[in-house]
Amino acid sequence: MRVKxxxxxxxxxxxAESMDVKTxxxxxxxxxxxxxxxxxxxxxxxxxxxxxDAAGQIVSxxxxxxxxxxxxxxLIDVGQRGMAGRKYRIPRLSAIISEILETGYVLDxxxxxxxxxxxxxxxxxxxxxxxxxxxxxxxxxxxIVGNSRLVREHGRHAVQPLYDQLRSRLxxxxxxxxxxxxxxxxxxGIAAFAFTERNRRAVLAGMELLHELFMYNALYRxxxxxxxxxxxxxxxxxxxxxxxxPYNSDTVQRLWHxxxxxxxxxxxxxTETVYATIEALIAEEFTLYQPExxxxxxxxxxxxxxxx
Amino acid sequence: xxxxxxSDRPELLEYFQALDRSxxxxxxxxxxxxxxxxxxxxxxxxxxxxAGFERAELRRLLHRLxxxxxxxxxxxxxxxxxxxxxxxxxxACDYVDERVLSVGLSNARVRRALAFREGAEPAATDHPxxxxxxxxQGPMDVDRLDWDTICDxxxxxxxxxxxxxxxxxxxHRESTDRATHDSRTxxxxxxxRYVAPIGGRVYMWxxxxxxxxxxxxxxxxxxxxxxxxxxxxKVILNADHLSRLAPVTWRLALHVGSTTYRSSGDxxxxxxxxxxxxxHIGSGMPKDSFYVTGDALLLVPDGLRPFFVSEGSFExxxxxxxxxxxx
Numbered sequence: 001m002r003v004k005x006x007x008x009x010x011x012x013x014x015x016a017e018s019m020d021v022k023t024x025x026x027x028x029x030x031x032x033x034x035x036x037x038x039x040x041x042x043x044x045x046x047x048x049x050x051x052x053d054a055a056g057q058i059v060s061x062x063x064x065x066x067x068x069x070x071x072x073x074x075l076i077d078v079g080q081r082g083m084a085g086r087k088y089r090i091p092r093l094s095a096i097i098s099e100i101l102e103t104g105y106v107l108d109x110x111x112x113x114x115x116x117x118x119x120x121x122x123x124x125x126x127x128x129x130x131x132x133x134x135x136x137x138x139x140x141x142x143x144i145v146g147n148s149r150l151v152r153e154h155g156r157h158a159v160q161p162l163y164d165q166l167r168s169r170l171x172x173x174x175x176x177x178x179x180x181x182x183x184x185x186x187x188x189g190i191a192a193f194a195f196t197e198r199n200r201r202a203v204l205a206g207m208e209l210l211h212e213l214f215m216y217n218a219l220y221r222x223x224x225x226x227x228x229x230x231x232x233x234x235x236x237x238x239x240x241x242x243x244x245x246p247y248n249s250d251t252v253q254r255l256w257h258x259x260x261x262x263x264x265x266x267x268x269x270x271t272e273t274v275y276a277t278i279e280a281l282i283a284e285e286f287t288l289y290q291p292e293x294x295x296x297x298x299x300x301x302x303x304x305x306x307x308x
Numbered sequence: 309x310x311x312x313x314x315s316d317r318p319e320l321l322e323y324f325q326a327l328d329r330s331x332x333x334x335x336x337x338x339x340x341x342x343x344x345x346x347x348x349x350x351x352x353x354x355x356x357x358x359a360g361f362e363r364a365e366l367r368r369l370l371h372r373l374x375x376x377x378x379x380x381x382x383x384x385x386x387x388x389x390x391x392x393x394x395x396x397x398x399x400a401c402d403y404v405d406e407r408v409l410s411v412g413l414s415n416a417r418v419r420r421a422l423a424f425r426e427g428a429e430p431a432a433t434d435h436p437x438x439x440x441x442x443x444x445q446g447p448m449d450v451d452r453l454d455w456d457t458i459c460d461x462x463x464x465x466x467x468x469x470x471x472x473x474x475x476x477x478x479x480h481r482e483s484t485d486r487a488t489h490d491s492r493t494x495x496x497x498x499x500x501r502y503v504a505p506i507g508g509r510v511y512m513w514x515x516x517x518x519x520x521x522x523x524x525x526x527x528x529x530x531x532x533x534x535x536x537x538x539x540x541x542k543v544i545l546n547a548d549h550l551s552r553l554a555p556v557t558w559r560l561a562l563h564v565g566s567t568t569y570r571s572s573g574d575x576x577x578x579x580x581x582x583x584x585x586x587x588h589i590g591s592g593m594p595k596d597s598f599y600v601t602g603d604a605l606l607l608v609p610d611g612l613r614p615f616f617v618s619e620g621s622f623e624x625x626x627x628x629x630x631x632x633x634x635x
Contacts, residue, residue: 204544211540214633215533218611281555285543302540303633 001127003063007099011072014092016055027083028058030074031067069105069114069128072096077112108195115195118178126180126194129240138193138202138235138274140179141255142170142209145228145265147187154223162222163187166213166229173209177201183244190252199274202233203282206268207300213266214302230263234271262291268300311335311418314343315357315383323409332415332610344369348376353422355404357383367398374399381421385409416526419606454523455507463568465524467531467607468582469508470561470590471499472517476554491556492516498549502538506530512575517590519583524564532600532608535560539598539630557596561589563625564603585623592622602626
């Protein structure tokens with residue numbers, strides 16, 4: 001993220017006016033472990049660093065380490081909840097937040113994190129996830145049923161445009177709910193959802209995609225019996241990788257396992273951990289499916305719950 | 309369905325190619341002699357080129373087709389038929405001359421022709437005394453209406469959508485009243501935004517219900533698609549835009565009719581039989597339902613038709629209710 005001079009200045013003044021140098025260092029170490037202010041500023045250990053210089057250095061370092069947004073998030077947190085049992089009044093916080101919002105971010109109310117405003121910019125990591133770090137996320141996996149048979153019977157040229165359509169619809173349904181298409185490989189793909197209400201948004205995206213597929217099959221009648229997909233939503237920790245879909249993540253592997261073992265054509269399967277977090281209005285549309293005594297899944301298909 | 313173009317002029321088949329390409333119909337050609345001497349058993353819908361027919365000869369052939377219950381339309385490119393009405397007395401379901409062919413035969417026209425014949429069968433007429441839909445002259449003759457060609461104060465044929473939010477019931481009157489008010493506002497906003505990209509506009513709205521208009525043309529299937537989607541996405545729309553706690557449900561009804569166009573808020577003096585009819589339909593509908601009238605059913609794409617089931621007649625319209633698959 002590119003931080004303008006005005007924003008940098010505001011952040012430095014807010015920090016300088018809200019705490020002493022010792023507290024600032026303690027604060028900085030929340031984000032950069034072993035942060036050494038004297039080493040960074042070049043001031044000898046025996047010389048006290050003026051508040052303004054210390055704050056300016058810390059803000060510059062936060063920008064340099066690409067954790068300026070986390071710095072402001074922590075500042076907001078300290079302003080609201082205090083630090084080490086003490087309360088701090090952080091001046092100019094609303095001006096700092098406004099400046100950040102103007103650069104195309106929104107403040108996620110539940111997690112207290114800045115995330116990309118999907119209406120302004122859509123990047124794979126929402127502008128905030130760091131390479132190699134683990135985050136709890138929800139995933140929507142989509143898998144075309146009988147891909148090999150379809151290719152054999154209709155030819156790659158006939159099925160490819162349909163797959164492309166499905167891919168773009170998955171992307172549309174996910175991005176409409178601030179999800180991101182993290183991978184598509186031939187006959188299926190995966191969309192990721194992070195931050196507030198990630199499970200709910202992944203489920204709604206899956207339901208909408210299922211409805212879109214229903215309409216597509218009814219209106220265009222592709223491939224004789226129509227295009228059939230299995231969809232699964234599962235959540236859990238996952239390491240962010242900028243290079244591709246996290247297929248080696250346990251969460252994603254579990255998702256595909258559920259998809260292959262228990263998924264059904266044109267059915268959205270949701271795992272128990274996801275189901276438990278969605279509101280009753282949506283949950284009522286799902287039917288419990290227990291293929292094995294220790295496996296509880298919930299499934300939705302077009303028309304399930306009709307007439308309830 | 310197969311359409312048989314019965315003519316000795318192969319060039320006529322060109323006018324039917326669009327129907328063939330649409331996938332809804334398959335088109336074949338048969339010579340006039342082939343029709344006259346063959347069996348009618350396999351025929352579904354015949355477009356008969358009447359060029360060169362003597363009147364008596366044509367009457368005899370039409371009688372035979374009608375007796376065999378073959379649906380047929382007349383192709384009269386040179387406009388040689390003197391008494392066009394007689395063709396319909398003899399069982400024809402459409403009359404196509406050069407002017408019609410020059411703008412092209414649409415799927416919707418063929419479907420209307422088929423429906424016209426079905427509607428003429430005694431068994432299908434629930435209310436023989438019901439008046440036929442009134443044809444309106446003037447600007448409605450424009451083939452493909454869009455909002456750019458619609459003028460304030462003129463009468464047009466529209467695809468009309470009735471949209472009404474169902475009342476919210478609850479134990480506490482105060483909270484119920486507030487929820488009802490909120491849901492009405494949110495629902496009007498939702499419907500307007502939902503149909504705006506496909507040319508839908510709010511025409512009139514009073515509290516919990518209103519009428520929205522779409523420019524009419526014979527192939528405008530978007531309003532029906534959109535309403536179908538709205539019913540399908542009920543839970544999603546509630547979760548995304550309306551209520552997470554008490555689901556808001558709604559009634560939709562699609563009709564084709566004529567009214568004088570006025571911008572929203574300026575419709576107090578509008579008198580329209582179709583609008584009144586649609587409000588009557590809406591007020592009598594069960595909660596959480598989507599109906600189309602017989603005229604609007606012609607604008608429902610083939611793939612969605614199986615989800616509409618005849619529910620008899622209301623006033624002058626045959627009514628069809630949408631059922632979700634599995635229900």
